């Protein structure tokens with residue numbers, strides 16, 4: 220691909236935003252494999268040509284078009300989109316039309332750099348004359364990832380509900396994988412089984428997502444769980460339980476975190492990663508929280524126009540949060556009758572943990588709110604160790620580490636920071652092995668809870 224020289228900064232507003240994706244190919248980056256695939260399937264059910272891009276194959280391009288100062292997820296996703304488009308151009312030749320694609324790159328409203336990925340990638344795409352017309356579809360945490368404008372208005376609400384449901388079901392499939400794999404009868408059985416289960420659920424979401432037939436979706440999920448349970452060898456005794464928190468992209472992207480969970484399992488652990496739905500719930504919770512603050516502030520100043528506006532926002536975000544938590548509970552209730560999977564943390568409860576010991580505040584925002592409280596919760600619940608996974612130099616995760624390290628020393632629970640970039644740290648495996656040794660010692664002294672008792 221040839222690069223052009225002139226970059227127009229208007230493109231950052233004109234070609235990054237919310238675009239209708241009907242009749243386009245909607246390109247979804249692969250963060251957690253199952254979640255990406257179920258989300259794309261849900262979109263396809265609504266008539267949107269959604270496609271999950273391969274990931275990590277374009278790391279050379281990612282490195283070439285970043286300076287090394289960007290966050291690691293930005294480098295990976297830059298490589299992913301450039302790799303996809305290079306291959307697509309090779310495949311289609313002259314028939315390649317950049318206007319056929321919308322590349323999905325969400326953003327958050329600060330205070331860290333996630334809001335800049337899509338702007339940066341816009342500049343990179345614009346440096347190739349033939350890629351200037353590819354649009355970047357940006358959903359934002361500012362409105363709790365509302366999907367308005369993405370497709371026909373009458374579909375938006377149903378698409379949002381079905382998409383959220385796909386996120387929760389993907390979380391369950393991930394948890395099923397982590398619950399079964401350390402106890403599998405034969406090596407490799409779980410991975411093969413979950414891969415097949417993911418494809419089955421893709422079909423299920425494509426068919427039943429648009430009808431919002433969530434019961435039928437859960438019937439299929441229950442069948443999968445019943446089959447998955449057969450893989451567990453009952454003769455294998457329980458193992459130390461390890462909680463994982465951290466930056467959402469790297470902790471869920473198995474290439475980015477160099478397959479950390481598998482390594483923890485290799486050294487005798489069973490792991491539970493924080494969920495994706497937790498982040499979705501957090502964004503709705505945080506928007507509701509902001510709306511309440513705005514409401515109180517304007518009420519004090521007797522600015523009734525603004526009061527009305529904030530009241531409306533409060534009702535909207537409360538509705539989102541209520542719906543999400545209700546659906547999530549429905550799924551977990553059904554699933555936990557069949558297998559002892561880890562429950563998810565309620566965001567209101569996590570905020571209370573921070574407030575109680577004055578550890579941090581939701582006023583600052585970012586994943587540090589979830590990670591710090593999540594770590595404390597894991598420790599109190601009886602997990603045998605906690606790992607904080609994040610991109611090298613990640614601001615919220617470094618904050619988390621600074622706050623929880625002394626705390627974990629006091630609580631006597633093994634704790635490990637694992638920052639990742641595209642290099643391989645020679646001492647990483649030794650650090651994980653040492654951590655797992657400590658977790659085994661903790662397990663011997665204190666035993667462990669089953670995740671279902673949380």
Ligand code: SF4
Nearest residue numbers: 290331332333613614
């Ligand atoms: S959370 Fe970390 S990795 Fe993500 S944008 Fe912020 S600083 Fe970068």
